[in-house]
Amino acid sequence: MSLDISNLSLVLVTALVFIALWIGYREQLGIDKDIVIGVIRAVIQLTIVGYVLKYIFHLNNILLTLLLILIIIFNAADNARKRSNGIRGAFYISFVAILSSTVVVLGVLVASGAIKMIPSQIIPISGMVASNSMVAIGLCYRNMNAMFRDQRQQVLERLALGADIKNASKGILRETIKTGMSPTIDSAKTVGLVSLPGMMSGLIIAGVDPVNAIKYQIMVTFMMLATTSLGSVIACYMIYRKFYNDRMQLK
Amino acid sequence: MAILDLQHVGYQVRNQQILADINLTVEEDDYLTITGPSGGGKSTLLKIIATMISATAGDIFYQGKNLNQYDPILYRREVSYCFQQPTLFGNDVLENLSFPAKIRRTDFDKARAIQLMQYVKLDEKMLTQPIKELSGGEKQRVALIRNLMYLPKILLLDEITTGLDAANKAIVWELIERLKGDSGVTLIAVTHDEQEILAAKHLAQVENGKLEVQR
Numbered sequence: 286m287s288l289d290i291s292n293l294s295l296v297l298v299t300a301l302v303f304i305a306l307w308i309g310y311r312e313q314l315g316i317d318k319d320i321v322i323g324v325i326r327a328v329i330q331l332t333i334v335g336y337v338l339k340y341i342f343h344l345n346n347i348l349l350t351l352l353l354i355l356i357i358i359f360n361a362a363d364n365a366r367k368r369s370n371g372i373r374g375a376f377y378i379s380f381v382a383i384l385s386s387t388v389v390v391l392g393v394l395v396a397s398g399a400i401k402m403i404p405s406q407i408i409p410i411s412g413m414v415a416s417n418s419m420v421a422i423g424l425c426y427r428n429m430n431a432m433f434r435d436q437r438q439q440v441l442e443r444l445a446l447g448a449d450i451k452n453a454s455k456g457i458l459r460e461t462i463k464t465g466m467s468p469t470i471d472s473a474k475t476v477g478l479v480s481l482p483g484m485m486s487g488l489i490i491a492g493v494d495p496v497n498a499i500k501y502q503i504m505v506t507f508m509m510l511a512t513t514s515l516g517s518v519i520a521c522y523m524i525y526r527k528f529y530n531d532r533m534q535l536k
Numbered sequence: 537m538a539i540l541d542l543q544h545v546g547y548q549v550r551n552q553q554i555l556a557d558i559n560l561t562v563e564e565d566d567y568l569t570i571t572g573p574s575g576g577g578k579s580t581l582l583k584i585i586a587t588m589i590s591a592t593a594g595d596i597f598y599q600g601k602n603l604n605q606y607d608p609i610l611y612r613r614e615v616s617y618c619f620q621q622p623t624l625f626g627n628d629v630l631e632n633l634s635f636p637a638k639i640r641r642t643d644f645d646k647a648r649a650i651q652l653m654q655y656v657k658l659d660e661k662m663l664t665q666p667i668k669e670l671s672g673g674e675k676q677r678v679a680l681i682r683n684l685m686y687l688p689k690i691l692l693l694d695e696i697t698t699g700l701d702a703a704n705k706a707i708v709w710e711l712i713e714r715l716k717g718d719s720g721v722t723l724i725a726v727t728h729d730e731q732e733i734l735a736a737k738h739l740a741q742v743e744n745g746k747l748e749v750q751r
Contacts, residue, residue, distance in 0.1 A: 410726050
């Protein structure tokens with residue numbers, strides 16, 4: 286089986302974009318510009334990434350690999366920060382949380398021999414870990430902002446009774462961490478039944494025996510559970526403090 | 537010795553002066569009632585004393601020591617603030633009454649909780665009652681005794697009888713009367729209630745951000 290998609294095929298597939306554009310136009314969604322920008326960005330970004338990865342895989346240099354991973358984490362942290370709605374220090378916290386979850390997960394995968402310490406394996410896996418951590422942290426920020434607003438009075442009551450900020454925020458922390466993790470738990474429950482996830486599908490399309498492909502998918506599922514839980518816990522425990530001032534008053 | 541001493545306390549939000557040059561001395565075991573028109577700054581003053589917000593000017597001394605030198609957590613365990621419209625948290629009454637013990641990492645004193653419940657005419661069986669099944673008056677009473685599970689040095693009451701019917705008001709004030717005795721609790725209550733104002737031992741008025749001691 287050939288894994289090459291010809292340029293002509295790719296151009297023909299562009300017709301799919303026109304379906305989205307047509308729906309946007311017909312339903313007057315006002316998203317035509319966003320679709321066009323999204324498509325152009327996707328093509329440019331992926332083309333650049335394709336060539337960069339090819340070059341890095343060819344060089345097989347550990348420092349360059351680590352640098353690329355750091356760039357991935359930096360971008361993921363910046364994206365998670367945007368979901369924080371202006372919480373101070375959100376970038377730094379996101380960076381620490383995503384970096385920690387990536388290091389732990391990659392460490393376990395490499396140590397267990399599931400993946401090799403080579404750029405072609407480390408970099409894609411880092412991207413998956415960082416992006417899942419990013420989504421989980423973004424959800425946590427949004428939920429935490431909403432809960433501190435909705436449960437303000439309850440937090441104040443706890444503080445007035447002499448609770449420290451951790452005790453005053455405990456319910457919010459618990460719910461928020463759960464919110465960060467729940468999409469991964471839900472998708473773990475339905476994986477294979479509702480969707481054939483990207484990695485498994487990719488391997489199957491590439492000609493890998495489905496039975497071997499599921500081994501990778503099982504690894505990815507475990508990896509995602511670890512990464513979203515670590516990312517959520519670290520980010521939540523660091524960020525909730527930002528809702529208080531140094532006199533332990535709710536801002 | 538004064539248990540609480542406010543010197544030139546002010547509070548400003550952006551350009552709006554909520555409180556200005558408040559001077560107030562409260563003696564130990566005192567019972568001070570603060571009244572005044574709505575929006576005059578009474579609740580803000582109580583929140584400042586409770587360290588729920590910080591004054592933007594002046595100094596507050598508690599037991600002779602500047603408030604800034606206290607750990608807010610330990611201070612709030614001694615100077616307890618009861619909100620105007622308190623919210624109960626968790627699922628049941630027990631979760632609320634055991635919270636003060638939980639944050640002190642001590643065992644829950646069930647006997648004390650039952651005694652306090654009796655004081656405010658709540659049946660012992662209500663300890664496990666879901667909070668969503670409680671009436672407004674019952675919630676207010678649970679919130680009040682939640683502040684008393686560990687007897688504070690100062691109890692700050694922010695219009696706690698507002699919105700309560702006569703029967704509930706009477707129950708709450710029976711408990712306050714009990715505290716006014718020799719419990720060692722200094723009471724500072726903000727109120728609009730005519731009867732409470734008449735019964736006040738010491739009265740101060742807060743209007744347009746200024747405080748005036750009336751008796």
